[in-house]
Amino acid sequence: MRPILVTGANGQLGRELVRIACPAGYAVVALDRAALDLTDPAAIAGVVAGRDWAAVINGAAYTAVDKAESDVVAAWQINALAPAAFAQACAAASIPLVQVSTDYVFAGDKDGAWEVTDPVAPLGVYGASKLGGELAVRTSGARHAIVRTAWVVSAHGSNFVKTMLRVAATRTTLSVVDDQIGSPTSAADLASTLLVIAVRLAEDADAPTGTFHFSNVGAVSWAGFAREIFAQSALRGGASAEVAPIPSSDYPTPAKRPANSLLSHTAIHAAYGIAPRPWQAALEPILDELIGHTA
16 A cells, blocks of 8 residues: 555645545545644654655644634644645655645635636735745745645534534524625545645556646635525435625734635646536535434
């Protein structure tokens, strides 16, 4: 078995990478922060050099977007300096690196989906630190794929789906922002995509490298997303509530969010033939796991 190193074992993405079936001949080795201190470049270098990895998938991240505005050093350590250390070590060992990034590298002021070639202009510390990680990987000399994603949800950890179901259990109406749009992304679908790319990079020296986007397909606001969650939840006998749409100005946060987080899939389809499914379909197995199947 050729091992693939995965970081962020306890996160949404890491858990899905552990759960899904690996291609024949490969096995995921997932490390959490207790096993690997991501603030220690020497520890990162030691782990990468210590085994003949087929590839590295760095899915670990500092994702507390609002907290990052005041916790700047920690955000940059995890989101920028750790990817830099992985990239340097991977370059030295000729190991391909798959780095996960975010829609937050964009300002969110574009009409239509963001292309991988569009100019970046992060609005806050989280986006800036993730962009720092991108730049470190891109200039390291390591064979790499940077995969930007958005609005990740799953049956694990903290995310919008679980929050909506929890709050709806005690309230009949929820106010949800309606002027930010994006495409929800199943952590399981993202995990499958990252594995496809990692294995291709491991097996083919001429496999496409560079920056790609992955999310599920379809544009929706947070309020629209909430309505679909409750519609599907109700079919399963789960919590449901009315959704009252509000502007972002009615829900101020320390970090400014992109108004448009839609990501174009043109590059990833051209390079790897990956065609994501609609987000509504990707939501179904998450709710099946959280609530149960429809009657």
